Amino acid sequence: MNKVTIIGAGNVGSTIAFSLILNNDVEEIALIDINEKLVEAQVMDLEHSAPFVGGTKVKVGGYEDCKDSAVVVITCGVSQKKGETRLDLVGKNSKIIRDILPKIFEQNEDIVVVMVTNPVDVLTKIAVKLYPDKEQQILGTGTLLDSARFRHLIGEHLSINPNSVHAYIVGEHGDSELPLWSTASVGNMTLNSCNKFSDTDKKEIFNKARNAAYAIIEGKQSTYYAIGAGTAKLINTILFDKRTVLPVSHYIKNHYGVSDVCLSMPVIVGRKGVIARLCIKLSPEEEKLLAKSAKTLKETFDKVW
Numbered sequence: 347m348n349k350v351t352i353i354g355a356g357n358v359g360s361t362i363a364f365s366l367i368l369n370n371d372v373e374e375i376a377l378i379d380i381n382e383k384l385v386e387a388q389v390m391d392l393e394h395s396a397p398f399v400g401g402t403k404v405k406v407g408g409y410e411d412c413k414d415s416a417v418v419v420i421t422c423g424v425s426q427k428k429g430e431t432r433l434d435l436v437g438k439n440s441k442i443i444r445d446i447l448p449k450i451f452e453q454n455e456d457i458v459v460v461m462v463t464n465p466v467d468v469l470t471k472i473a474v475k476l477y478p479d480k481e482q483q484i485l486g487t488g489t490l491l492d493s494a495r496f497r498h499l500i501g502e503h504l505s506i507n508p509n510s511v512h513a514y515i516v517g518e519h520g521d522s523e524l525p526l527w528s529t530a531s532v533g534n535m536t537l538n539s540c541n542k543f544s545d546t547d548k549k550e551i552f553n554k555a556r557n558a559a560y561a562i563i564e565g566k567q568s569t570y571y572a573i574g575a576g577t578a579k580l581i582n583t584i585l586f587d588k589r590t591v592l593p594v595s596h597y598i599k600n601h602y603g604v605s606d607v608c609l610s611m612p613v614i615v616g617r618k619g620v621i622a623r624l625c626i627k628l629s630p631e632e633e634k635l636l637a638k639s640a641k642t643l644k645e646t647f648d649k650v651w
Contacts, residue, residue: 362581418458593611
């Protein structure tokens with residue numbers, strides 16, 4: 347059964363559910379939240395949208411819904427506020443993750459866990475450390491959204507559809523992330539081989555992508571549309587075993603010069619989670635920045651482990 351359980355019925359969780367309904371990908375969605383009035387209202391509103399696009403069933407759920415779900419999405423926790431970085435959220439949200447993970451795996455040992463709550467990389471590593479035998483099944487949305495923003499801005503600069511842009515932001519989903527300009531391409535043309543991007547252009551595009559969340563939070567307190575659409579795409583990839591290359595947060599050991607950390611690099615995603623890793627050649631500068639990003643994440647993880 348293509349059923350998804352979403353833990354957290356706030357803006358992000360409900361938008362993920364809405365995106366799944368619009369895509370008509372799943373048979374059933376169970377929403378879990380400690381705020382009973384909120385989750386009941388969200389379910390009612392989502393139910394009323396389903397007849398326009400398909401027949402997805404939406405319900406107020408409990409952890410028992412994980413038993414027959416293929417994917418569980420974790421969006422609950424304290425959200426990023428104006429002036430905060432994602433790493434500032436680690437204390438409270440790490441406690442929440444430690445509490446809910448046993449409830450998930452007690453119901454279903456084979457379920458794929460998609461972490462969305464921030465700081466997503468640190469929380470993904472906590473989950474892997476608590477359940478090391480589930481390493482393949484535990485992944486975070488990571489820089490999936492950052493890479494989409496990056497591709498959008500590159501496409502805008504070149505006046506082409508961003509779907510034709512192949513480019514990734516990797517590392518932490520946060521301030522220490524880095525762009526892979528060395529492998530960015532359009533068609534069969536690497537962007538470094540054309541004369542369309544000055545160093546100033548590259549810096550401006552990356553900074554806009556990296557700082558987009560701060561700008562959105564400044565204007566409307568939170569981000570949810572893009573992460574909702576991106577997470578729905580990730581869920582679709584898992585449910586239908588599409589084996590698509592996506593930049594998601596996952597546990598890395600002895601790869602790209604870093605080890606014992608969860609961060610984003612492009613991997614192949616399918617029904618069981620992370621199916622395989624790619625061997626992408628990084629430039630010396632990119633390797634250096636990736637190591638720096640990994641160090642930042644390790645230091646934050648050590649504070650709460």
